[in-house]
Amino acid sequence: MEGGLIPGLPDDIAAIILASLPISQLWRLRSTSRSWRSALSAPIGLLSSLRRPRDLLCVFPQDPSLAPPYLFDPSTLAWLPLPTIPCSPHSYGLSNFVPIAVGTRLYVVGGSHFDARAYPVDRPVPCAAAYRLDLAAGSPRAWTRLGDLICPRGSFAAVGFGDQIFVAGGGSRHAMFPSDGSRLNSVERLDCRTGRWRTVAAMPRERAGCVGWVSEGETEEELWVAGGYGEYRTVGGVFRADIYCRDVMVMGLRSGRWREIGEMWEEGERRKLGPVAVVEGENGAVPVVFMLDQNGIFRFIVDQNRWVIESTLRRSITDGESCGFVALDGELYVLTPMRQAFDPTDLRRMPNKKVSLDIQIYNPMTKIWKLLSASTPFYSAINFNMAALCTIQI
Known part of the structure; x- marks a missing residue:
């Protein structure tokens, strides 16, 4: 040639x-x-x-040091494997980490894992590691280790804004122990140019399992932190049960001051905040926040501090079925794995066919739904309750 x-x-x-x-x-x-x-x-x-530039979906099916993450292009239904993060000889079983993209760089921050140097060995501890993968310079080579978080954490809110990443709340909860773990109220900021973390004003109360986004306020840009769990109650005096947060905490990015906003729903309306996706506004428009609650998509009305029904799924999701919810190129994607014909607990019959994804796409501007299915590079269904998702534009 x-x-x-x-x-x-x-x-x-x-x-x-x-x-x-x-x-x-x-x-x-x-x-x-x-x-x-x-x-x-x-x-x-x-x-x-x-x-x-195309919006791509990045899927982390499990511990990224053991299984490679994948990029998924919804326009062509093509998958591309990415390198695994460096494997530590002391830690294993990373979960509840948060992937986030800033420009063409992909970050993996925090999480909860088991550490052979910790005591007791069978209890998870929060992770402080942060990694970066540059997807702009041709083929992705390897992850770069950045400075550690000042306060190790998993299950936290993470938001990219400009050349910065804000992380808020979190704790030490692990997927294997869904009712245990600590809570934090600390907030940190990563300077993506230097790779160093700085502490900013802490939230008024401890909160983990929360989500966050940046919205334009009256005088400055604001960091919104919603959902998650804070305090807990005991059932029968023995078992812990989370008390889910219904309010919102907002911090001015310039002033560093927090304020609390009232509850987003009434008692009995819903148990907890569902998966959240943010559709970025075009030409300076305000981003719109959506939530998936069972089979309904809700739009967040900032002035009213309420969730209003936007639309319902065309294919219902059964109770307990895992699903992913992301925003790609101004549209909302609901991802559910197709049911497998074999019994995953029967080790004598391992799957010989790759599973597929059901994808329901909703456009908030035109109010139109699209349905499609896509094959995946996986031989077992993705458990979106444990997998991590983010979007990146390349």
Whole structure:
């Protein structure tokens, strides 16, 4: 393939053809020739001005040091494996970590894991590690270890804003012990340019399992932290039961002051806050926050501090069925694994076919639903109660 990107075609035409390929194929085709490697590797190369940035879904099915995360392109239904994070010889079983994207960089922060150096060995401890993967410079190579969190945590709210990442609340809860774990009220900020964490004003009360987003206030940008659990009560004087938070805490990013907003729903309306997705506004518009509660999608009305029904799913989700809820390119995606025909507890019959995903897509602007299914690279269904999701634009 000497003398041009594609023999017989001008380079500008060939570049348009290459730019239309899925991002997963671009990385694989770099080894075709030197000219393709040069065109497809450089972040400011020939294709950068021709490709329209695409919103991709990043799926972490389990501990990212053991199983690789994947990028999923919903426009082409293509999957691309990413490198695993460095494996520690002392820790294992990482869960409740938070992936978040800032620009074309992907971050994995915190979590809860088991540490062979801790006592007792069979109890999980919060993780302070943070990793970064740059997806702009051609094919992703390896994760970079950043500075540790000042206060180790998992199950926390994480929000990217500019060149910063804010983390709020959290604790030491692990997926294997769903009723245990500590709670935190501390808040930290990561400077993505230096990779260092700084402490900011703490929340008025401890909270874990919460979600967060940034919204424009009257005088400054504000960090909103909602949902999660704080205090707990005992059942029969023995078992702990979480008391879920119905209120919202808001911090001004410039002033650093917190204020508390009243409850978002009445007693008996719902048990806890469901999965939340934020649709970013275009051309400076205010982002819109949506929540998935059973089979309904609710829109958050900021002025009223209430959740209002937006639409209902076209395919119902049964109680206890895991599902993912994310915002991609201005649309809401509800992901549910297709039911498998075999018994996963029967080790004598391992699956020989890859599972598929049911995807329900809702456009808040047009109020139109789309339904599709996509094959996955996994041989077992994704448990979205334990998996971690985020979106990134490349």
